[in-house]
Amino acid sequence: MDTKVWDVRDYQQNLNQYENLDEIKLTFERGGLVALPTETVYGLGADARNSLAVEKIYKAKGRPSDNPLIVHIHHRRQLEDFTEPINDKVELLMEQLWPGPISFIVPLKRGFLCERVSGGLSSIAVRMPSHSIGRQLLQYVDMPIAAPSANLSGKPSPTTFQHVYKDLNGRVEGIVNGDQSEEGLESTVLDCTQYPFRIARPGAITKSMIEKIIPDCVDDQEILDSEKPIAPGMKYKHYAPETPLTIINSFEGLENAKDTWNNSAFIVPDDKQSLVPKQAQLISLCQNEEDIKTANHNLYHILHDLDTNEAIQDAYIYGFEKRDDTMAIMNRMEKAADHHIGKGDNV
Ligand code: TXA
Ligand code: MG
Secondary structure (H helix, E strand, O other): OOOEEEEOHHHOOOHHHOOOHHHHHHHHHOOOOEEEOOOOOOEEEEEOOOHHHHHHHHHHHOOOOOOOOEEEOOOHHHHHHOEOOOOHHHHHHHHHHOOOOEEEEEEEOOOOOOHHHHOOOOEEEEEOOOOHHHHHHHHHHOOOEEOOEOOOOOOOOOOOHHHHHHHHOOOOOEEEEOOOOOOOOOOEEEEOOOOOEEEEEOOOOOHHHHHHHOOOOEOOOOHHHOOOOOOHHHHOOOOOOOOOEEEEOOOOOOOOOOOOOOOEEEEEOHHHHHHOOOOOEEEEOOOOOOOHHHHHHHHHHHHHHHOOOOOOOEEEEEOOOOOOOOHHHHHHHHHHOOEEEOOOOOO
Protein backbone atom coordinates (compact mmCIF):
# COMPACT_ATOMS: atom_id res chain seq x y z
CA MET A 1 0.00 0.00 0.00
CA ASP A 2 1.20 3.53 -0.79
CA THR A 3 1.15 5.59 2.37
CA LYS A 4 0.38 9.28 1.89
CA VAL A 5 2.19 11.83 4.03
CA TRP A 6 0.34 15.02 4.91
CA ASP A 7 2.74 17.64 6.24
CA VAL A 8 0.63 20.10 8.19
CA ARG A 9 3.36 21.59 10.36
CA ASP A 10 2.81 25.07 8.96
CA TYR A 11 -0.91 24.95 9.79
CA GLN A 12 -0.87 24.63 13.61
CA GLN A 13 -3.35 27.46 14.10
CA ASN A 14 -5.34 27.27 10.88
CA LEU A 15 -5.58 23.69 9.70
CA ASN A 16 -8.60 24.53 7.55
CA GLN A 17 -6.25 26.37 5.19
CA TYR A 18 -4.32 23.17 4.46
CA GLU A 19 -5.01 22.24 0.84
CA ASN A 20 -5.33 18.46 1.34
CA LEU A 21 -7.62 18.49 4.36
CA ASP A 22 -10.50 17.02 2.36
CA GLU A 23 -8.32 14.15 1.26
CA ILE A 24 -7.70 13.25 4.92
CA LYS A 25 -11.42 13.44 5.69
CA LEU A 26 -12.26 11.32 2.67
CA THR A 27 -9.71 8.72 3.75
CA PHE A 28 -11.47 8.39 7.13
CA GLU A 29 -14.90 8.30 5.44
CA ARG A 30 -13.80 5.49 3.15
CA GLY A 31 -12.65 3.41 6.12
CA GLY A 32 -8.94 4.15 5.75
CA LEU A 33 -6.34 4.38 8.50
CA VAL A 34 -4.78 7.76 9.27
CA ALA A 35 -2.03 8.26 11.85
CA LEU A 36 -2.39 11.63 13.54
CA PRO A 37 -0.51 13.67 16.16
CA THR A 38 -1.86 14.16 19.67
CA GLU A 39 -0.21 15.79 22.69
CA THR A 40 0.48 12.38 24.29
CA VAL A 41 1.68 10.18 21.40
CA TYR A 42 0.68 9.75 17.75
CA GLY A 43 -2.53 7.76 17.29
CA LEU A 44 -3.58 5.40 14.52
CA GLY A 45 -7.08 6.59 13.73
CA ALA A 46 -10.12 5.10 12.02
CA ASP A 47 -13.87 5.77 11.98
CA ALA A 48 -15.02 4.09 15.21
CA ARG A 49 -18.41 3.23 13.64
CA ASN A 50 -16.90 1.28 10.77
CA SER A 51 -16.06 -2.29 11.73
CA LEU A 52 -13.89 -2.95 8.65
CA ALA A 53 -11.86 0.17 9.38
CA VAL A 54 -11.41 -0.77 13.04
CA GLU A 55 -10.47 -4.31 12.04
CA LYS A 56 -7.69 -2.78 9.92
CA ILE A 57 -6.21 -1.03 12.97
CA TYR A 58 -5.65 -4.37 14.70
CA LYS A 59 -4.11 -5.84 11.55
CA ALA A 60 -1.80 -2.88 10.86
CA LYS A 61 -0.49 -2.89 14.44
CA GLY A 62 -0.44 -6.64 14.93
CA ARG A 63 -2.51 -5.98 18.04
CA PRO A 64 -4.34 -8.69 20.03
CA SER A 65 -8.00 -8.26 19.19
CA ASP A 66 -9.35 -8.35 22.75
CA ASN A 67 -7.48 -5.14 23.62
CA PRO A 68 -10.04 -2.31 23.34
CA LEU A 69 -9.40 1.12 21.78
CA ILE A 70 -9.82 4.70 22.97
CA VAL A 71 -12.40 6.79 21.07
CA HIS A 72 -11.31 10.37 20.38
CA ILE A 73 -13.75 13.26 20.21
CA HIS A 74 -13.61 17.04 19.78
CA HIS A 75 -16.82 17.89 21.66
CA ARG A 76 -18.55 16.37 24.67
CA ARG A 77 -21.91 16.29 22.91
CA GLN A 78 -20.58 13.48 20.71
CA LEU A 79 -20.72 11.21 23.77
CA GLU A 80 -24.53 11.21 23.71
CA ASP A 81 -24.41 8.85 20.73
CA PHE A 82 -22.46 6.07 22.36
CA THR A 83 -22.18 6.39 26.15
CA GLU A 84 -24.78 6.09 28.87
CA PRO A 85 -25.54 9.47 30.52
CA ILE A 86 -22.31 10.69 32.14
CA ASN A 87 -22.55 10.99 35.93
CA ASP A 88 -21.89 14.35 37.62
CA LYS A 89 -18.47 13.50 39.01
CA VAL A 90 -17.15 12.29 35.67
CA GLU A 91 -18.74 15.29 33.97
CA LEU A 92 -16.88 17.61 36.33
CA LEU A 93 -13.56 15.87 35.65
CA MET A 94 -14.13 16.07 31.90
CA GLU A 95 -14.98 19.73 32.17
CA GLN A 96 -11.78 20.51 34.09
CA LEU A 97 -9.29 18.14 32.46
CA TRP A 98 -10.37 18.13 28.81
CA PRO A 99 -9.10 18.75 26.27
CA GLY A 100 -6.03 16.97 27.62
CA PRO A 101 -4.02 13.81 28.31
CA ILE A 102 -6.65 11.77 30.17
CA SER A 103 -9.09 9.08 28.97
CA PHE A 104 -12.20 8.09 30.90
CA ILE A 105 -13.68 4.59 30.85
CA VAL A 106 -17.46 4.99 31.05
CA PRO A 107 -20.48 2.73 30.43
CA LEU A 108 -21.05 2.07 26.72
CA LYS A 109 -24.37 2.62 24.95
CA ARG A 110 -24.45 -0.07 22.28
CA GLY A 111 -25.48 0.31 18.66
CA PHE A 112 -23.56 3.36 17.43
CA LEU A 113 -19.92 2.30 17.47
CA CYS A 114 -18.80 -0.99 16.01
CA GLU A 115 -18.42 -3.80 18.55
CA ARG A 116 -14.70 -4.26 17.94
CA VAL A 117 -13.79 -0.84 19.35
CA SER A 118 -14.68 -1.87 22.88
CA GLY A 119 -13.44 -5.44 22.49
CA GLY A 120 -16.87 -6.72 23.50
CA LEU A 121 -16.75 -4.93 26.91
CA SER A 122 -19.75 -2.99 28.22
CA SER A 123 -17.57 0.08 28.75
CA ILE A 124 -15.72 2.45 26.43
CA ALA A 125 -12.64 4.65 26.84
CA VAL A 126 -12.99 8.23 25.57
CA ARG A 127 -10.59 11.15 25.19
CA MET A 128 -10.59 14.71 23.87
CA PRO A 129 -7.01 15.60 22.86
CA SER A 130 -5.68 19.14 23.22
CA HIS A 131 -3.12 18.99 20.41
CA SER A 132 -3.89 21.88 18.09
CA ILE A 133 -3.65 19.85 14.87
CA GLY A 134 -5.17 16.67 16.32
CA ARG A 135 -8.11 18.60 17.71
CA GLN A 136 -8.77 20.62 14.56
CA LEU A 137 -8.62 17.44 12.53
CA LEU A 138 -11.17 15.70 14.78
CA GLN A 139 -13.37 18.77 14.46
CA TYR A 140 -13.11 18.80 10.68
CA VAL A 141 -13.86 15.10 10.17
CA ASP A 142 -16.52 15.28 12.91
CA MET A 143 -16.78 11.59 13.66
CA PRO A 144 -15.68 9.45 16.64
CA ILE A 145 -12.15 8.29 15.87
CA ALA A 146 -10.83 5.08 17.42
CA ALA A 147 -7.08 5.44 17.90
CA PRO A 148 -4.51 3.34 19.70
CA SER A 149 -0.90 4.49 19.70
CA ALA A 150 0.46 4.41 16.13
CA ASN A 151 3.22 1.84 16.71
CA LEU A 152 3.57 -1.84 15.95
CA SER A 153 2.26 -3.79 18.94
CA GLY A 154 5.05 -4.29 21.50
CA LYS A 155 7.18 -1.36 20.28
CA PRO A 156 7.59 1.96 22.07
CA SER A 157 4.80 4.42 21.29
CA PRO A 158 5.60 7.03 18.63
CA THR A 159 6.15 10.64 19.62
CA THR A 160 7.33 11.88 16.22
CA PHE A 161 6.25 11.49 12.61
CA GLN A 162 9.50 9.60 11.92
CA HIS A 163 8.66 6.96 14.57
CA VAL A 164 5.25 6.39 12.98
CA TYR A 165 6.74 6.25 9.50
CA LYS A 166 9.29 3.62 10.54
CA ASP A 167 6.62 1.30 11.96
CA LEU A 168 3.64 1.91 9.66
CA ASN A 169 4.80 3.09 6.24
CA GLY A 170 3.14 0.78 3.69
CA ARG A 171 0.62 -0.49 6.27
CA VAL A 172 -1.74 2.52 6.52
CA GLU A 173 -3.41 4.93 4.08
CA GLY A 174 -1.80 8.06 5.47
CA ILE A 175 0.26 9.76 8.16
CA VAL A 176 -0.21 13.34 9.33
CA ASN A 177 3.13 14.99 10.13
CA GLY A 178 2.63 17.44 12.98
CA ASP A 179 5.82 17.76 15.05
CA GLN A 180 6.85 15.98 18.25
CA SER A 181 4.17 15.14 20.84
CA GLU A 182 4.55 17.45 23.81
CA GLU A 183 3.69 15.11 26.69
CA GLY A 184 5.43 12.03 25.29
CA LEU A 185 3.59 9.33 27.30
CA GLU A 186 0.14 7.88 26.64
CA SER A 187 -2.85 9.40 28.42
CA THR A 188 -3.87 8.59 31.97
CA VAL A 189 -6.71 6.04 31.79
CA LEU A 190 -9.27 6.51 34.59
CA ASP A 191 -11.77 3.70 35.05
CA CYS A 192 -15.01 5.44 36.02
CA THR A 193 -17.25 2.36 35.87
CA GLN A 194 -17.00 1.99 39.65
CA TYR A 195 -16.53 4.32 42.61
CA PRO A 196 -13.96 5.19 43.81
CA PHE A 197 -12.48 5.47 40.31
CA ARG A 198 -9.33 3.54 39.49
CA ILE A 199 -6.26 4.54 37.55
CA ALA A 200 -5.97 1.83 34.91
CA ARG A 201 -2.90 3.46 33.36
CA PRO A 202 -0.93 6.33 34.93
CA GLY A 203 -0.15 9.36 32.73
CA ALA A 204 0.58 13.07 32.84
CA ILE A 205 -2.66 13.75 34.73
CA THR A 206 -1.80 12.36 38.17
CA LYS A 207 -3.94 11.04 41.04
CA SER A 208 -3.37 14.24 43.01
CA MET A 209 -4.40 16.42 40.05
CA ILE A 210 -7.66 14.44 39.78
CA GLU A 211 -8.25 14.63 43.53
CA LYS A 212 -7.75 18.39 43.55
CA ILE A 213 -11.02 18.48 41.61
CA ILE A 214 -12.86 15.74 43.55
CA PRO A 215 -11.17 14.84 46.87
CA ASP A 216 -10.63 11.12 47.53
CA CYS A 217 -12.29 9.98 44.31
CA VAL A 218 -9.45 7.67 43.24
CA ASP A 219 -8.93 4.24 44.77
CA ASP A 220 -5.75 4.11 46.90
CA GLN A 221 -5.01 0.59 45.84
CA GLU A 222 -1.63 0.41 44.08
CA ILE A 223 -3.00 -0.99 40.84
CA LEU A 224 0.28 -1.07 39.01
CA ASP A 225 1.62 -4.07 40.88
CA SER A 226 -1.70 -5.89 40.97
CA GLU A 227 -1.73 -9.32 39.36
CA LYS A 228 -4.99 -8.80 37.61
CA PRO A 229 -4.82 -6.10 34.95
CA ILE A 230 -7.68 -3.62 34.86
CA ALA A 231 -6.93 -2.32 31.39
CA PRO A 232 -6.73 -5.38 29.15
CA GLY A 233 -3.65 -3.79 27.56
CA MET A 234 -1.75 -4.13 30.82
CA LYS A 235 -1.35 -7.85 30.35
CA TYR A 236 0.65 -7.52 27.14
CA LYS A 237 4.37 -6.78 27.04
CA HIS A 238 4.67 -3.21 25.89
CA TYR A 239 7.08 -0.45 25.06
CA ALA A 240 10.12 -2.72 24.71
CA PRO A 241 13.15 -1.54 22.72
CA GLU A 242 15.37 -4.21 21.13
CA THR A 243 18.36 -2.95 23.14
CA PRO A 244 18.50 -4.59 26.59
CA LEU A 245 17.48 -1.97 29.15
CA THR A 246 18.24 -1.95 32.87
CA ILE A 247 16.77 0.41 35.46
CA ILE A 248 19.37 1.78 37.89
CA ASN A 249 18.20 2.46 41.41
CA SER A 250 21.72 2.90 42.79
CA PHE A 251 25.08 3.79 41.26
CA GLU A 252 27.03 2.23 44.14
CA GLY A 253 29.79 -0.13 42.98
CA LEU A 254 28.58 0.18 39.40
CA GLU A 255 31.91 1.29 37.88
CA ASN A 256 33.45 -2.14 38.52
CA ALA A 257 30.43 -4.29 37.71
CA LYS A 258 31.54 -4.76 34.08
CA ASP A 259 34.93 -4.92 32.32
CA THR A 260 34.07 -2.18 29.90
CA TRP A 261 31.26 0.29 29.53
CA ASN A 262 32.30 1.44 26.05
CA ASN A 263 29.17 0.21 24.33
CA SER A 264 26.76 1.10 27.10
CA ALA A 265 24.46 4.10 27.20
CA PHE A 266 23.39 5.78 30.44
CA ILE A 267 20.11 7.66 30.30
CA VAL A 268 20.15 9.88 33.38
CA PRO A 269 19.23 13.35 34.64
CA ASP A 270 22.01 15.87 33.91
CA ASP A 271 22.81 16.30 37.59
CA LYS A 272 23.58 12.56 37.92
CA GLN A 273 26.06 12.41 35.05
CA SER A 274 29.11 12.46 37.32
CA LEU A 275 28.01 9.12 38.84
CA VAL A 276 28.05 7.28 35.51
CA PRO A 277 30.99 4.92 34.62
CA LYS A 278 33.63 6.94 32.75
CA GLN A 279 33.63 5.29 29.29
CA ALA A 280 29.86 5.03 28.96
CA GLN A 281 27.84 7.16 26.54
CA LEU A 282 25.60 9.73 28.20
CA ILE A 283 22.03 10.44 27.13
CA SER A 284 20.22 13.28 28.86
CA LEU A 285 16.84 12.27 30.31
CA CYS A 286 16.04 15.63 31.95
CA GLN A 287 17.76 18.19 34.19
CA ASN A 288 17.14 16.69 37.61
CA GLU A 289 14.81 14.60 39.82
CA GLU A 290 12.10 17.24 39.70
CA ASP A 291 12.09 17.70 35.94
CA ILE A 292 9.59 14.91 35.24
CA LYS A 293 7.79 16.71 32.43
CA THR A 294 11.00 16.68 30.38
CA ALA A 295 11.71 13.05 31.26
CA ASN A 296 8.20 12.04 30.10
CA HIS A 297 8.65 14.04 26.91
CA ASN A 298 12.01 12.40 26.13
CA LEU A 299 11.55 8.77 27.19
CA TYR A 300 10.08 7.15 24.05
CA HIS A 301 12.21 9.27 21.76
CA ILE A 302 15.30 7.97 23.55
CA LEU A 303 14.06 4.36 23.43
CA HIS A 304 13.46 4.64 19.68
CA ASP A 305 16.97 6.07 19.15
CA LEU A 306 18.62 3.26 21.12
CA ASP A 307 17.67 0.74 18.48
CA THR A 308 19.08 2.79 15.62
CA ASN A 309 22.47 3.40 17.28
CA GLU A 310 24.76 0.46 16.52
CA ALA A 311 27.41 1.61 18.96
CA ILE A 312 25.02 0.95 21.84
CA GLN A 313 24.75 -2.67 22.96
CA ASP A 314 22.97 -2.17 26.24
CA ALA A 315 21.41 0.72 28.09
CA TYR A 316 20.88 1.81 31.69
CA ILE A 317 18.18 4.22 32.71
CA TYR A 318 17.76 6.21 35.91
CA GLY A 319 14.89 4.94 38.07
CA PHE A 320 13.02 7.73 39.84
CA GLU A 321 11.68 7.27 43.31
CA LYS A 322 7.97 6.51 43.06
CA ARG A 323 5.85 9.59 43.63
CA ASP A 324 2.58 10.96 42.35
CA ASP A 325 4.30 12.56 39.35
CA THR A 326 6.75 9.72 38.58
CA MET A 327 4.15 6.92 38.49
CA ALA A 328 3.65 7.21 34.73
CA ILE A 329 7.28 7.20 33.66
CA MET A 330 8.21 4.40 36.08
CA ASN A 331 5.28 2.34 34.80
CA ARG A 332 6.57 2.67 31.21
CA MET A 333 10.20 2.09 32.20
CA GLU A 334 9.35 -1.09 34.06
CA LYS A 335 7.54 -2.42 31.01
CA ALA A 336 10.46 -1.58 28.74
CA ALA A 337 13.26 -2.87 31.00
CA ASP A 338 14.56 -6.38 31.54
CA HIS A 339 16.52 -5.78 34.76
CA HIS A 340 16.98 -3.62 37.82
CA ILE A 341 20.22 -2.67 39.53
CA GLY A 342 20.20 -1.59 43.12
CA LYS A 343 17.26 -3.65 44.29
CA GLY A 344 19.39 -6.67 45.09
CA ASP A 345 19.81 -7.67 41.43
CA ASN A 346 23.08 -7.92 39.54
CA VAL A 347 23.83 -6.48 36.14
O1 TXA B 1 -2.59 8.87 24.81
C1 TXA B 1 -3.27 7.93 24.43
O2 TXA B 1 -4.13 7.39 25.15
C2 TXA B 1 -3.02 7.41 23.00
C3 TXA B 1 -3.41 8.51 22.04
C4 TXA B 1 -3.37 8.09 20.61
O3 TXA B 1 -4.68 9.01 22.37
N1 TXA B 1 -3.75 6.21 22.77
C5 TXA B 1 -3.40 5.02 23.37
O4 TXA B 1 -4.19 3.96 23.02
O5 TXA B 1 -2.47 4.91 24.12
P1 TXA B 1 -3.80 2.44 23.30
O6 TXA B 1 -4.80 1.65 22.55
O7 TXA B 1 -2.38 2.21 22.95
O8 TXA B 1 -4.03 2.25 24.82
C6 TXA B 1 -5.37 2.21 25.34
C7 TXA B 1 -5.39 1.57 26.71
C8 TXA B 1 -5.11 0.08 26.60
O9 TXA B 1 -4.30 -0.30 27.70
C9 TXA B 1 -6.51 -0.53 26.70
O10 TXA B 1 -6.47 -1.83 27.20
C10 TXA B 1 -7.20 0.44 27.64
O11 TXA B 1 -6.69 1.72 27.28
N2 TXA B 1 -8.67 0.45 27.43
C11 TXA B 1 -9.34 0.93 26.36
N3 TXA B 1 -10.67 0.75 26.51
C12 TXA B 1 -10.85 0.13 27.70
C13 TXA B 1 -11.99 -0.33 28.43
N4 TXA B 1 -13.23 -0.20 27.96
N5 TXA B 1 -11.77 -0.91 29.62
C14 TXA B 1 -10.53 -1.04 30.11
N6 TXA B 1 -9.43 -0.61 29.47
C15 TXA B 1 -9.56 -0.04 28.29
MG1 MG C 1 -0.29 1.57 22.82
